[in-house]
Amino acid sequence: MSRLFRDVEGGVLFxxxxxxxxxxxxxxxLGHRALVRHAVARARELGVPAVALSFEPLPREFFSKEMPPPRLTLARAKYLGLRELGADGVGLLRFDGKLSAMKAEDFVRKLLVERLRAREVWIGPEFRFGNRRGGDLSLLQAMGGELGFGAGEIEPVQRGGERVSSTRIREALRGGGFTEAAHMLGRPYAIGGRVVRGRQLGRTLGFPTANLRFPKTPALSGIYATWVHGVAERPWPSVSSFGTRPTVNGVEPLLEAHLFDFDGDLYGRHIEVEFVAKLRDELKFPDLQSLTGQMQRDAADARRILHVIVPDQEARASMCGFPTEA
Structure with missing residues (x-):
């Protein structure tokens, strides 16, 4: 289990x-993964823990509270991903007014040296930190020479002749380029979370959904053909809506997945929704009847894309894991 911490100052952790x-x-x-894996490999060679440092909220979110930029990954998914990559410690540092005002030199001394006892520090291309982005590789190397740690920068990971970046992935997702995004992520784009209770409007319309909250600005919105992981041995075909639900006056982004031919209680279950293809943008309909008609067309489109047929009663019961009636 990786050790999670949130503060720059405090007792020695390692x-x-x-x-x-x-x-x-x-x-x-892929660029992030290359950085973390390199740090983990170096840590194993030196016989010390590997620590991955990030920020929550992200600095650009803190400085753009009125119009926060889109996020790809929530904090929990980030922590779990870093842990799976081998990080023995994960710092999701609270980025607030105090941290934003901290000089890069103080960040190095208080956290990297005093708290983490860093022997090596690794960053990605063009990474900056500290007040007014005053910290960079040169500063780390200069202070490392004085304080006893090494510092380095990994080579950028390229795809399609350009550096892999979160910005490029957001642009690909916004345009429905899920294959392109998957090539840069190293896996299909998916959002995970615990299923929460919604207004249950979908159930009354004949489209019950598994709902995931997304308390950040999402990188995409609309209606999608999707696979849901975590409800059966294999991914479950579905059609999903991701956005603010303008027809029913929604506000916070909500991911609503309707699992085809599924009969079961998913409340409290942790699932992942994998995006396959965009069907359309989110729209506001004049009434629920119009909305229902469009939902039926969306479901048919998603079934066709995912190559899912409407099963008969016996096949449906078998898919859901329930015995058929004798």
């Missing part, structure tokens, strides 16, 4: 020393 990597890690794309 007295034996550590190898540290720092980044926003939004999406944990």
């Amino acid at each position: 007295p034996q020393g550590s190898v540290v990597c720092i980044g926003a890690f939004d999406g944990l794309h």
